[in-house]
Amino acid sequence: MDSKLQHYIQRTPGYFWSLEDGGEVIAGSNGGGTIVYTPLLLQTLEFILPHGWPPLGALLLAFAATNANSNVTDLLSHVRASCSRMAKGNRTEPAYIKEAEPLLHLLQKLPAHYRTGTARMQLMQVLFCKSHNRLGVERISHWLPMLRQTGLQATPMPGGPEDEQRDLFFRRVDKDFQCLSLLAQKFRNEAGILDALSGLPEIKEEPELPELPVAGNAAPPTDWLEALLQHPETFQAGALLQHLWAGLSVPVLFSLPEEQPAGGAADLTNKGSFDRMLLSEYANDDMVLLSRLANNEVLYLHPEASHASDDAEYTVLIDVSLKNWGNCRVLGYALALAIAKHPRVKDAIHIQAVGLHNFPVAYGNVEEVITGMRRLDTGLHAAAGISGYLASQPDNKKQQLLFISSEEAAGHIEVQKVISDHYHRFVCWIMVTATGQVSVYRKVQKSRKLLQQMTLPLDILWQKKLPAKPVAPRPVAPLSEEQxxxxxxxxxxxxxxxxxxxxxxxxxxxxxxxxxxxxxxxxxxxxxxxxxxxxxxxxxxxxxxxxxxxxxxxxxxxxxxxxxxxxxxxxxxxxxxxxxxxxxxxxxxxxxxxxxxxxxxxxxxxxxxxxxxxxxxxxxxxxxxxxxxxxxxxxxxxxxxxxxxFNKVGAKPWMKKLKSLYINTEGQLVLNDSHVLVLNHRGVIKWLQVSAERKRSAVDAIYYENENLFVFPDGSNVEVSNKGFVILKMVKPDIEELYDVIAPSQQIANKMEYLKKYSDNGRIDSSLSEIVHLIGDKPRVVSTFSSLLKAEAYIMQFSKTNIVLEAVKVQSHQDVYIPLVIDTALAIATPHYFAGNEYYLPYNHKSVVVRDSADLYKRTVNYFTSQIIRHGA
Structure with missing residues (x-):
């Protein structure tokens, strides 16, 4: 991390703020309450970036002052107490603290509209756009990506002598509060802030334009499920409903007494465990009992679940806290809709979303479903939302709660405490994962029992495309020649x-x-x-x-x-x-x-x-x-x-400013006289720091900066792409006949047993361990031969195996693509072949994957350098 960025976000011992919940929350020290969530702080820093960043402590105090439950008074008291504790000699409480206080109290009194959402970020921009001690955009432009990766996880100020710690503390206090005290002189009342916020002219209202009729006779869908499937915002939830209706088993579906008889012959079954076998079966002699067991004729006691109360009132609580965003949130809404709209459910079921707050979810039509799914909550867990909802509801014996969450979110200690305190009101818990696994737990006396587990094939269900509406055909312009x-x-x-x-x-x-x-x-x-x-x-x-x-x-x-x-x-x-x-x-x-x-x-x-x-x-x-x-x-x-x-940690350092390229005496490419392309003994391709003995040049290339091109004496060249790789292009290849034996993609369940069965008593020359990996989902090169006759002879060995192999002539004159990422495993690719790190393998590739990177490296990179040395040296 940049040392200056480290200094900007470092936490000073004794100061008013600290990090909690793994860096997700910035809170007041010693239980001072939440100041701001880290994602919101980063979003605000991005918003105000063009005007520079104020001191971090000043910005955090402004956030604290604009919170709904402002704790700025407690934070100021903490700062003053720390100043008194650290005061020594002439060093006392800075006057800036008292001068900044009116501004913070003024921010507390602003209308609520200016203290929430985007208006709040605009307020921060107006306050700090010309503030004292702010950092310029040129200096901080590269900091934001770093903060998005690491958060505010800077280490606290290192320990040291007491005088040094005191100086660090007071320097931070001076910088933060001097900024605020100067702003207090600029914004002396509420009108001054609101005038600054309303600096842009308003557009005069124009009469509303009438809605244009939609062309065509297609009527909107009337079926509720069909409407969900046709709308892109509800498609993912709608696509799961039929699978959930077919497989989901929760107590609320057992609400029809005629479908769940209590006792009688329905409690007998011919499958079960021995501890539930009827005692009357032991009245048979041993041979008869064994015969009945062998023929599945023995009767077992299997009491069916009692049906739900006819007058029960069901409420589904969906956890929409931060840990349940993404797939878990979509699954939660789909499960709630599947329960509420199940064909066997006759009574209306209430759905409530819970997080830091709670709000009802309507589902009568697609617009109501969209409104519910769009509402998100920024709470770290759902304990507050559950407590708030239960507090607003009378403790009613008829009310039964079903809770939908993930194992991780539901396992939070505060959520567990709320559920424990109101355990008698819950009847069912449904836990989900981002991969589509659903676990249904039912309350049995004072414990939870796993009733069912199922896994939804999300990739398959969400691959379905929406039906296209008929529209008038429109000519499509083809791609330009450049494109x-x-x-x-x-x-x-x-x-x-x-x-x-x-x-x-x-x-x-x-x-x-x-x-x-x-x-x-x-x-x-x-x-x-x-x-x-x-x-x-x-x-x-x-x-x-x-x-x-x-x-x-x-x-x-x-x-x-x-x-x-x-x-x-x-x-x-x-x-x-x-x-x-x-x-x-x-x-x-x-x-x-x-x-x-x-x-x-x-x-x-x-x-x-x-x-x-x-x-x-x-x-x-x-x-x-x-x-x-x-x-x-x-x-x-x-x-x-x-x-x-989206994980951006994967970005690796590139070589972007290339100025020189040559082939050294060992036949290796050297870029910028600093990195050499090597194939190590494990077959891994890398750009590594070049050693002194490898800096001896054999053939130099001329760099044409305007064309991003290095050209060797024989005309072969290396094109530098601004997308992170180079392309080797050869102009004078020698003619050399090579033939690859390729195994196309094919699926066989047990690869080893299949090959052992058809290996013709072990007459195949290559070992099974070398061949077995070739039966899979990617076309791969089995072996390479110098003539077509040898390649066909090799293929004949597999004539009894039903494994499809084919011989293909190798094209030596091909462009070679090599990433420019340093100190990491790379790949090389041609228009037909690929080898190395599959991080670089295209999603819908048509290349043949070469198992041995060394083989493709030798026939491409080594061939490229050797031809240049032979013709151009």
Whole structure:
């Protein structure tokens, strides 16, 4: 971590704030209450970044003053007590503390609207935009990605002499409170702050435009489930309902007495454990009893679950706290809807979402379901929400509670205490995981019993696509020649980069706009795979972005350029980009574009603009609905959640400023006279620090900076891509015939047994251990031969195994792609072959995977360097 950043976020012993819950919460020292959640602080720092950052302590005190339950008085008392304790000689309590106090009390009295959501971040921006002791944007521009990775996990100030600790403490107090005291002189009353916040002119209200009729005769779906499946925001939950209805077993479904007879013949079964076998069976002699056991004729006692009370009132509590966002939250809503709308449930069931707060969830139609799913909660656990709901409800024996959460969130000590205190009111607990596992527990006397476990195939269920609505055909512009050549797509994924301008999409399907205005796609996270570069040109000067799916199922990227006030709508399937003028755009307190369903929105004051991506792109102005700001806030929270799930730790250092390239006397490529490309004894390819003995040059390349190209004397060249790799291009290859024997992808359950059965008494030359890995889901190279005759003879050995092998002539004259990431395992790829670290293997690859990286390295990189030395030295 940058030492200056470390100093900025370090915690000073005796100061007023500390970190709790693994760095997720910034709280007052010694139980001083929550000041701010770390994600919200980082979001605010990003928001005010163009104006610089104030001292961290000053910003935290402003957050404390604007909290609903402000604890700023306690924090000031703590600071004063620490000053008194550390005072020595002429060093006493700084006058800045008393001078800053009026501003903090003034912030406490601001209207609630200015102390929540985006308005609160704008308040911080107005307060600190020209504050004393602030850090300039040039200095801190690279700090924010680091903070998003590590949080505020800086170590406390190191221990030292008492005088040194005292000086560090008072320097921090002076810097923070001097900033606030000067702001107190600038903002002396509430009107001064509100005037600064209302500096932008308001747009005069225009008459609301009438809604245009939708072309076509397609009527909206009337069926509740069908409506959920057709809407992109409810599709994931709706896709799970039929599977849950078919397999879910919870007590609330046993509400029909005629379906659950108590006692009688229904309690007898011919399956069970011996401790439940009827005593009358022992009346038979031994042979008869054994015969009955063998033929499954023995009777066992199996009492069926008693049905629920006819007049019970059921409430489903869904945990929507921070630990349950993402898949767990979608599963929770799907389970609640499956219970409430099950065909066998006759009575109405109430659904309540709980987190730090609690709120009811309506589910009568798709709009109500969307409203419920959009509401998120920032609590770390659901204890407060459960307590608040139970406190508002009378202790009613008829009321039965079902709680839906994850094992991790439900295991929090405060949640367990709340449930324990009201144990008699719960009848069922349903635990979920992000991978789709559902565990149903039922209350049996004073304990919980596992009633059922099931796993939902989320990947399969969520692959279903929404049915496209019929629309008039529209000609699609083909890719330009430049785009087509660029889209001759790379046979390698690009290494991740920390320079992220905007992250969009959804869990497992990320779209990234980098600071260099390039577009990437990532289907995986947690460092498992690299990024796929998308061959589309983002409109010039674009600074704001959003992503939605249009009515035809195509992803549309909105790109807005404030310079020129133009909106670009880039179709990520066709590459076509529609450009629209947006002359009415003005900077707003809600500056981001956002989307609802298939339409983009922008709001400013009472005005709202809709941007329709197609089939006829257009921008219309209308009056902003009352809940539009809530939609905006929900979407901002969603993007924050998305950023939290996206792991950016995988970004590795690149070699970006390349100035020299040569081949040393050992036939290795050396870049910048600092890193050499090597193949180690384990077959791993790496760029490593070059040693002195490897710096002896055999052939130098000339660097053409304008073209990002290194050219060797024989004409062979190395192209440097700004996407994180180099491309080796040979112009004078020697003719050498080689043939690969390739095993295409094929699935056989027991690989070893299959090969042993058909190995023709061990006559196959290669060992089973070398061959068995080739039967799988990727085409792989089995072996390489110098002639077609030898390759076909090898294939004949497997004629009795039913394993499909084929001989393919090797093309030596191929471009070679090598990542520029240093000190880590790399891959090499050609248009037809791939070897090495599968982090770089494309998602839908068609390459043949070579098992031995050394083999492909020798026939590509070594071949490239040896030909240059032979022809160009």
């Amino acid at each position: 087509v050549s660029a889209a001759a797509t790379y046979p390698i994924l690009c290494p991740a980069d920390n320079n992220i301008k905007k992250l969009l999409g959804k869990l497992g399907d990320y779209w990234i706009v980098t600071g260099t205005k390039q577009l990437f796609h990532a289907c995986d996270y947690k460092d498992k795979r690299g990024w796929e570069w998308m061959p589309y040109k983002i409109p010039d000067n674009s600074s704001l972005f959003d992503l939605c799916v249009n009515e035809q199922g195509d992803k549309i990227l909105l790109c807005f350029a404030a310079q020129g006030k133009k909106v670009g709508l880039l179709n990520l399937r066709t590459g076509n980009c529609d450009m629209l003028d947006f002359p009415e755009w003005q900077l707003s307190s809600h500056p981001q574009f956002f989307h609802i369903a298939h339409t983009f929105y922008y709001i400013k004051g009472d005005g709202c603009w809709t941007i329709q991506p197609g089939p006829q792109p257009a921008i219309h102005r209308r009056h902003a609905e009352a809940d539009m700001v809530q939609h905006y806030n929900d979407y901002e929270k969603y993007l924050t959640e998305l950023g939290d799930t």
